[in-house]
Amino acid sequence: MKKFVTVVFLLSLLISMFPGIAGAAEAPKLYLNGKQLASNAEPKIVGASTLVPIRTITEGLGYDVNWTSPNVTISNGDTNVILTIGGKTAVVNDHEVKLEAPALNNDGATLVPLRFVGEQFGLDVYWDADTRTVHMYQQNVSNPPVTEPGDGGNPAPPVDGGTDPGTGTPGNGDGGTTTPAGDETAFLKSIVFDGLGSIYLPYTGEIGDVKQQVLHSPERVVVDLPYMNFAADFSTGFTETSNGGKLGEVVVDSHPTLKKIRYSYFSDKPSTVRVVLDLNAPTNYQVSKEDHVIRIDVLEQTGPVTTDPGTPVDPPTGKDVFNVVLDAGHGAKDPGALSINGHQEKEYNLAITLKVKALLDKESRIKPYLTRSNDTFVELDDRAKFANDLHANLFVSFHANKTENATVSGSETYYYRSDSIPFAKVMHKHLVAGTGFRDRGVRQAAYVVVKKTTMPAVLLEAGYLSNASDSSVLFSDVKQNKIAAEIVAGIKEYLKLS
Numbered sequence: 001m002k003k004f005v006t007v008v009f010l011l012s013l014l015i016s017m018f019p020g021i022a023g024a025a026e027a028p029k030l031y032l033n034g035k036q037l038a039s040n041a042e043p044k045i046v047g048a049s050t051l052v053p054i055r056t057i058t059e060g061l062g063y064d065v066n067w068t069s070p071n072v073t074i075s076n077g078d079t080n081v082i083l084t085i086g087g088k089t090a091v092v093n094d095h096e097v098k099l100e101a102p103a104l105n106n107d108g109a110t111l112v113p114l115r116f117v118g119e120q121f122g123l124d125v126y127w128d129a130d131t132r133t134v135h136m137y138q139q140n141v142s143n144p145p146v147t148e149p150g151d152g153g154n155p156a157p158p159v160d161g162g163t164d165p166g167t168g169t170p171g172n173g174d175g176g177t178t179t180p181a182g183d184e185t186a187f188l189k190s191i192v193f194d195g196l197g198s199i200y201l202p203y204t205g206e207i208g209d210v211k212q213q214v215l216h217s218p219e220r221v222v223v224d225l226p227y228m229n230f231a232a233d234f235s236t237g238f239t240e241t242s243n244g245g246k247l248g249e250v251v252v253d254s255h256p257t258l259k260k261i262r263y264s265y266f267s268d269k270p271s272t273v274r275v276v277l278d279l280n281a282p283t284n285y286q287v288s289k290e291d292h293v294i295r296i297d298v299l300e301q302t303g304p305v306t307t308d309p310g311t312p313v314d315p316p317t318g319k320d321v322f323n324v325v326l327d328a329g330h331g332a333k334d335p336g337a338l339s340i341n342g343h344q345e346k347e348y349n350l351a352i353t354l355k356v357k358a359l360l361d362k363e364s365r366i367k368p369y370l371t372r373s374n375d376t377f378v379e380l381d382d383r384a385k386f387a388n389d390l391h392a393n394l395f396v397s398f399h400a401n402k403t404e405n406a407t408v409s410g411s412e413t414y415y416y417r418s419d420s421i422p423f424a425k426v427m428h429k430h431l432v433a434g435t436g437f438r439d440r441g442v443r444q445a446a447y448v449v450v451k452k453t454t455m456p457a458v459l460l461e462a463g464y465l466s467n468a469s470d471s472s473v474l475f476s477d478v479k480q481n482k483i484a485a486e487i488v489a490g491i492k493e494y495l496k497l498s
């Protein structure tokens, strides 16, 4: 029995594993949702970073791209990203986001680091070294467990800001329904789960190297079988998708961490069958190839269970007092968003923070800590470090948003790590109750303060300062009191103190 274990490629490793070859190798190819992107501009490797043509990708996602030297503005009427050629930061809505390498102009095309593109536009990104190909798949951030990149049913990220850039997006939702390319050399006969922890994939013919990756939020293992298609008599049932693709799944209820096995015809370059293991916790696994059988063994759990979003996890227990960090966004030289009625975002952020603090000071089992308590400037990294050093139980960052479209209104709650989702859901419910604004949903974004903190962390975008109505509410003392009371109610509900 010949066994092999291949390396699991994580995005962070991947990017650093790109060789720093300039010009020598052929430029990487770009795929979005399983389709190759046609572009006049080629991706470029600079040092340890892969830079990709932003226009090609964001237009593929349905964004408008506008160029006013030296800035590039990318917008879908909802999310607004401003990049500056040569700049090491970008502005996403009103937030500054660091780039690992500066955006550059190459023959008229703006190239930006792939990692930034993935994080800001909600794409799962991975690198296939053999074919020098970058694969990008749209995530469904509002409902992570339901879809998988390439499963044929992957909708555009939820956008409800009065525009609907999701419709008609080229390449969207078809990743699993590609027409077979006819280059397969192997056929999968069935997918068999033994009820314990092993999955057997018997096949005929010869396959290429099995590709594996571990993805998070939600936790899953993705195994791609190149040069393979389903056999005509494949034994397990499929669901036909609306455009003729094939999807199937096996629901598992007998395993501590493996919850579902999904499979689809995933890509036609080359023909690839994708098998996804949906897990409820990080779990070791091993892929081995025996005589015309690929075997996937699901091994021991290596991290805490991340329950389904929406099912609040048990709050921290065994402590008498919970430390909660309140983070008033921006400050001093950094005003944040400018409101349509002449205020600055930093004023709202501090006002609401101080009101929440005053209420929490009355709570015997909660101790609030502030990253700033007056109009001072604190670096984003220092805000996260403050909470981490404190071993805080919860982190809440206060912000207000803006966009170029003055009609956009509503409250959003952001998280980054999946273990923050239950907290985000509770806080969002109370944020919307406090503002009374339109519910624009719980969303994932790689904001520094929710990414680098190590406890459940949320960033509350209470409303849009570019909207006259939202803005007047957010700067009203009476309304701020109501919002603050709801924030406190959310914290207490999550901590099961109410």
Ligand SMILES: [Zn+2]
Residues within 6 Å of the ligand: 094, 095, 329, 330, 336, 337, 345, 398, 399, 400, 401
């Ligand atoms: Zn802000």
